[in-house]
Amino acid sequence: MPKKYFIFPKEMAEILRKIPERAGLSQTEVAERIGLSNNSFAYISFLESCKIKNPSLGVILLYLRACGASWVGFSRELDTICF
Secondary structure, eight states: OOOOBOOOOHHHHHHHHHHHHHHTOOHHHHHHHHTOOTTTHHHHHHHHTTOSSSOBHHHHHHHHHHTTOOHHHHHHHHHHHHO
8 A cells, every 4th residue: 555645835844843842852862762773863953844845744743643643633723723
């Protein structure tokens, strides 16, 4: 089955960047919680700065879970910015 991708606007990246800050987590800690290798915090940085244009929804969900956040909370916050 092919991977499903969605458009990842900068507003989403801005919200993602705030979530670990609120949880008191560094990019390295988020990467470790997701299960990425030691040097993969750069991926988290790219995700938070919208340099990854079409991440999979699974990556976003893993990121949110690693920070103790939910998709529902994330989408509500996105809703307040975009509408």
